[in-house]
Amino acid sequence: MERRSFLHQSTLAGISALTFGGATALAGSAKGTDNTAAAGKTFNLDYAPHQGMFKNSGGEDFLDQIRYMHDQGFRSIEDNGMLGRDTAQQNKIGELLAKLGMRMGVFVIDGGENWKVSLTTGKKEHLDVFLKACERSVELAKRVNAKWATVVPGFFERNLPIGIQTGNVIDALRAGSEILEKGGLTMVLEPLSDTPELFLRTSEQTYEICRAVNSPSCKILYDIYHMQKNEGNLITMIDRCWSEIAYIQIGDNPGRKEPGTGEINYRNVFKHLHNKGYKGVMGMEHGNAKPGKDGEQALIKAYRDADNFL
Known part of the structure; x- marks a missing residue:
């Protein structure tokens, strides 16, 4: 040639x-x-949407939304206000989750004082409200097979030294843990960034309190959005607090919307959690960046993209 x-x-x-x-x-x-091609395929991590996140695609009824979530590959849900639902609705949700093979993520142990001066004060009236809410939460957990519930100790008590406030919180959480242990429920303490008035602000502070309470029913809820705002250094702090972290929530910053809408490298964070062997729920505690069905499809695509780390 x-x-x-x-x-x-x-x-x-x-x-x-x-x-x-x-x-x-x-x-x-x-x-x-492509969401259509991936629909129904489970994710590498167990992301949990909440009510309203897919109302345009799944319908107004929460049960229909749960079915839609399952069809898109999600295998858990969250419902902060579950404790406030009537018993019949709680039972329906629990039955549907069991039928679909889905997990119940966190609900909030809220006796009505989560955003007030409360457990930091050491006052009996606040402790009684908290312990009663713990008892109600154990009963709820049986209906929906819940394993975790969020606890927020409340605001600072400015008239008391920080060490005394910390001691008061530890005492209250120990009492709550005794109730929750019997029901197989774990309270997950959530440090927040919503206002500087909140007592619990950082992961290392929460780690210290969990170690002091010393109960399997008192662990950390590491909300990546709040921790990016309050302390940053996400992967390092996750590693340092790992023994006490039982639950993780998601939200990009700024904006508190889905991964990819802010500054956090969620694909790297998710890969790190996967490599550490995390098998827990990843609560999607954020809003949708865009409205309507298009926004809901964009949200699903954002999770498919961030979850594509293998």
Whole structure:
């Protein structure tokens, strides 16, 4: 074969291979980010939406929304206000989750004082409200097979030294843990960034309190959004507090919307959690960046993209 002919045929073959390979790569990329193709496929981590997140796609009824979540590959839910639902609705939710093979994430142990001066004061009236809410939460947990419930100790008590406030919180949480242990329920303490008036603000402070309470029913809820705002250094602090972290929540910053809408490298954070062997729920405690069905589809795609770390 003449050299000119050989080069010509080789070039055509190379172009053909590049064209085919490029088309294949594009097809694979499209498949990896297309919600329709991925619908029903479970994620590498167990992300948990909440009521209203898919109301345009799933319907107004929460039970229908749960079915829609399952169809999109989600295998857990959260419901902060579950304790306030009537017993019949709680039972319906629990039965549907069991039927679909889904987990119940956190609800809030809220006796009505989560945003007031409360457990920091050491006052009996606040402690009684908290312990009663713990008892109600154990009963609720049986109906929906819940394993975790959020606790917020409340505001600072400015008239008391910080050490005394901390001691008061530890005493209250020990009493609550005694109730929750019997019901197999774990309170997860959530440090928050909503206002500087809140007593619990950082993961290391929460770690210290959990170690002092010394109960399997008192652990950390590490909300990535709040911790990015209050302390940053996410992966390092997750590692340092790992023994006490039982639950994780998600939200990008700024904006508190889905991954990819802010500054947090969620794919790296998710990969780190996966590599550490985290098998717990990942609560999607954030809003949707865009409205309507298009916004809901964009949210699902954002999770598919961030979850694509293997």
